[in-house]
Amino acid sequence: MRARDIGLEIGSRAPGPGNAITDVEGVRVGMTTVVEGDDVRTGVTVVLPPPEPLFAGCHRLNGNGELTGLEWIRECGMLTTPVAITNTFSVGVVRDTIATANPPTLDDWALPVVGETWDGVLNDIRAQRVTPEHVSAALAHAHDGPVTEGNAGGGTGMICHGFKGGTGTASRVVEVAGRPTSVGVLVQANHGARERLTIEGVRVGTLLGPDLVPLPGAQAAEGAGSIIGIVATDAPLLPGQCDALAQRAALGVARLGGAGEISSGDLFLCFATGNRGLVGDAPLSALHMVRLDLVNELLYATIEATEEAIVNALLAAETMTGAGGRTAHALGAERLAETLRPFGVLR
Numbered sequence: 001m002r003a004r005d006i007g008l009e010i011g012s013r014a015p016g017p018g019n020a021i022t023d024v025e026g027v028r029v030g031m032t033t034v035v036e037g038d039d040v041r042t043g044v045t046v047v048l049p050p051p052e053p054l055f056a057g058c059h060r061l062n063g064n065g066e067l068t069g070l071e072w073i074r075e076c077g078m079l080t081t082p083v084a085i086t087n088t089f090s091v092g093v094v095r096d097t098i099a100t101a102n103p104p105t106l107d108d109w110a111l112p113v114v115g116e117t118w119d120g121v122l123n124d125i126r127a128q129r130v131t132p133e134h135v136s137a138a139l140a141h142a143h144d145g146p147v148t149e150g151n152a153g154g155g156t157g158m159i160c161h162g163f164k165g166g167t168g169t170a171s172r173v174v175e176v177a178g179r180p181t182s183v184g185v186l187v188q189a190n191h192g193a194r195e196r197l198t199i200e201g202v203r204v205g206t207l208l209g210p211d212l213v214p215l216p217g218a219q220a221a222e223g224a225g226s227i228i229g230i231v232a233t234d235a236p237l238l239p240g241q242c243d244a245l246a247q248r249a250a251l252g253v254a255r256l257g258g259a260g261e262i263s264s265g266d267l268f269l270c271f272a273t274g275n276r277g278l279v280g281d282a283p284l285s286a287l288h289m290v291r292l293d294l295v296n297e298l299l300y301a302t303i304e305a306t307e308e309a310i311v312n313a314l315l316a317a318e319t320m321t322g323a324g325g326r327t328a329h330a331l332g333a334e335r336l337a338e339t340l341r342p343f344g345v346l347r
Contacts, residue, residue: 001333002149003170003311007346008200008336010311011304013297016171019308021184022144023171024232026050026273029186030142031153031167032134039124039323044094045153045167046138047083047186047230049271051105053278054079056271057242061250065226065265066091069111077239078278079271081105081112082139085154085188085228087123088116090130097135105139115228115267117190119157121216122322147186150316155188157322159225160313161205161257162194162215164320164328168313172301176235176294183233183301185249189313191264193222196257199311199336200345205257207339208331217326226265227253227310231302236274236288241295246270248299252306270302 003010004019016023026049033043056079058070068091073079082105086094091114098105098112106112119125138153147169149155155166171184194215197205215222229249237245246268253266260266275287290298314331321327340346 001315003308003315006333006337008311008340009347010308013172013174013301013304016173016182016184018146019171020147020169021047021171021186021230021232022147024182024184024234024273027184027232028142028144029147030138031148032138033152033156034129034134035156036129040127040129041123041157041320041322042087042119042130043153043156044084044086044130044135044138045155045188046142048142049079050273052276054271054273055237055239055242055275056269057239057246059243059246059250059268061260061266062262062264064263065116065267067113067115067228067267067269068095069113072111079113080107081110083230083269084114086116086130087125087154088118089125089128091116093130093132094135097132101136101139117158117188117226117228121159121326122320122328123157124323149312151318151320155313158188158190159216159328160189160310161192161197162222163213163314163331164317165189166313166317168309168316170305170308170312172305174297174301176290176297181233181235183231183298183305185302185305185309186230187306187309187313188228189310191225191227191266192258196259198257199340202340202343202345204339208335213329216328221263223259223261224263227258229268229306231268231270233298234273235290235298237272238289241290242270242272244295245298245302248302249306252303255307256310
């Protein structure tokens, strides 16, 4: 189930045909989900942009997390590698596998971009059960079209606002400079305090407190966790404009009650496919850019898509029991609809 399946339409802008990051042409997503025994609940997600350097930008809401390669993106303003997301202790193996993939996914010199969130409540994270084979499988099976959400890929063992969280995606199509332009977002949602969860102005986390839906056992302080957000657009943006979109993804997190708590790692990356041929033999590259006063529609689209991607992650996720017998309970589509319906926000 997704937000729109229960009549929850976030924002005023229409989604793309798949309501996913893959609505941006040339973007593919692959996943490997690793569930073994009673205590392994993890995986890896890869986002593959078109295979050439693209303008990119990034933003840090709070830095208690990792997204490798960001310093080079800040320096050169370009993304030159796939993007992967996994658990905190598996960043190394994912990064190394991308660097040594066969067939190669990188140039001879590159800094792979790999992000993480901590799944140690449900997953025996120290066991480091993500292997090179899992990463290779995610790369090999990356595709356009529908993206699996919830307990999938790197989001398998994640918890969001005290409910089962994970992988979510959404998109928007807006008119910019007279043409339809797509913005897609993919999140790995593992952040937020239960009491702060707010959907369309309704204090859902307060209404569905621990007395009704128990919190996962042995969890760190509420608000601890992280979110990684990947924004893609087919707009012709320059690196500074990509920074602006990455920054606005944080506003989508905030609209649902995320606060970038000091114990959370909240990192966002945006890449734009609208300028191509940035590297080659020609000494100059011909570029386009969206006029500054027209960028607002892309900012609004990013906020809405991020917000909906997180809700989609919450609704797709299923109750999961993992390491130590701890259980993260699903928010559930029916439960959310019943909670929201009296407030008139469903359509």
